[in-house]
């Protein structure tokens with residue numbers, strides 16, 4: 001049996017950790033490095049490079065070097081976020097058949113899952129070398145704000161890298177585990193996570209071994225690279241003013257400036273001024289011209305103050321949503337490399353009225369937390385049980401005829417959970433119904449991320465409105481959605497497939513006019529526990545008395561418990577921190593959902 005590790009799959013760097021002899025530690029590689037750049041490239045000889053080797057040649061080969069792939073994974077090519085990155089990324093993005101983002105490297109097309117898998121494979125390889133042991137299982141962390149599709153994609157990448165993904169874990173929860181486990185705490189903490197590409201803030205209650213996320217939120221497009229961009233823009237402007245040359249069209253120059261900008265930014269966390277010197281960036285009339293400018297910490301703070309302010313505004317919003325005040329937060333953990341910036345620390349201290357905790361290492365906490373989780377999930381019958389109670393980061397809903405989103409699952413609602421809705425036909429003998437599912441906080445579906453389109457087919461012929469299809473949406477403890485459907489009258493399971501593969505043009509048309517496609521949704525029903533539905537779905541007898549599905553199911557050997565398995569603990573936590581009323585979370589036995597149309601299977605073939 002191989003080892004189980006925790007992997008912090010970062011936008012810029014990734015790191016792995018392991019629990020050995022009861023203690024977590026970051027795995028260091030040859031040369032003492034503890035992180036691997038999350039970079040993939042193909043050089044001019046056609047050789048694939050990953051990690052340090054890929055990063056080293058990025059300046060000379062920017063169009064065939066894929067960095068910050070985490071910003072693209074699981075995203076729709078037509079999303080606003082992709083529009084934005086296309087302007088700053090040096091490599092080519094293309095649209096896949098299912099509107100997914102693909103990257104083109106030396107005329108080869110890769111999915112983002114393949115790119116991330118290459119990075120994960122590298123981590124696995126170097127971890128195996130460092131541990132002198134096979135590594136075949138992992139807990140992989142993701143920003144709390146990742147949607148269902150992004151989480152699925154990370155799982156798929158892990159699978160492609162030959163890793164059994166024990167769990168996709170939210171980064172702030174991982175940091176909280178690293179901070180609080182084994183300290184017998186009774187605290188409410190906030191995790192401020194400003195990494196290379198994303199910002200997350202989470203409010204988490206820790207009660208000894210129970211970690212309950214109260215609220216989470218963030219910005220998937222705010223991170224260290226935005227600070228680098230600010231410096232880069234300033235360098236470009238300064239250079240144009242001085243030499244009348246616009247370097248913004250020169251990809252190699254851009255990559256070199258970006259690298260120098262990041263180096264300068266990192267230096268300015270410990271010194272007050274630094275110099276950006278990039279030799280021979282352009283050719284002038286009288287010979288080669290260098291970039292040679294001085295940047296002070298003060299200037300950097302001026303260039304990026306609004307980015308830091310945006311994080312603080314998000315913190316305020318999430319505290320409001322969590323129904324908490326600054327005074328109720330016992331500790332603030334700063335994680336993510338960009339949180340080392342003195343301005344970030346100052347602003348957080350100012351806002352909170354106290355300095356952040358020194359209890360965790362900003363670069364290692366997430367990987368360490370992931371390793372604790374991996375150890376708990378992999379090791380049978382230890383006393384290391386941890387209870388994680390997580391929430392949904394963004395609402396999930398379905399399209400209404402007017403294009404707005406009917407929210408099925410609210411933001412910050414505890415996981416796991418399920419809901420049922422009844423759909424019906426709008427035409428006589430209609431044989432199929434289409435249902436689109438979205439995730440996001442906007443009112444209009446078109447402004448949210450399309451998670452996928454389900455088609456329910458082979459519906460029995462009947463006059464319009466006479467067939468009722470009851471669809472059950474289930475979100476598991478990782479925030480991943482599964483769907484199942486049955487004909488209410490006959491009890492038969494309805495065939496459903498996940499349909500992607502719309503071209504951009506088709507998609508545009510569809511958004512303009514959602515007629516046939518639009519599924520008439522019966523007026524939202526008050527939520528009731530559809531015991532019989534689920535019993536039918538999973539092929540069990542209808543439960544009597546204590547419903548079968550709400551029966552506490554413990555993963556016998558597992559040392560990690562989830563919400564539905566931890567009722568007493570949950571009650572204890574509820575007493576400590578009253579939270580909005582939530583739907584009781586049913587839990588199916590492991591394996592039950594194998595029968596369910598799983599998005600994962602639909603998207604990646606199981």
Ligand code: AMP
Pocket residue numbers: 010011012013194195196197223224225262265266267269335336337338339340341363
């Ligand atoms: P992470 O995704 O947590 O690895 O964070 C990476 C980001 O942190 C990158 O944008 C780095 O440039 C940035 N970073 C790393 N170290 C520092 C530092 N000392 N000061 C400011 N930013 C840093």
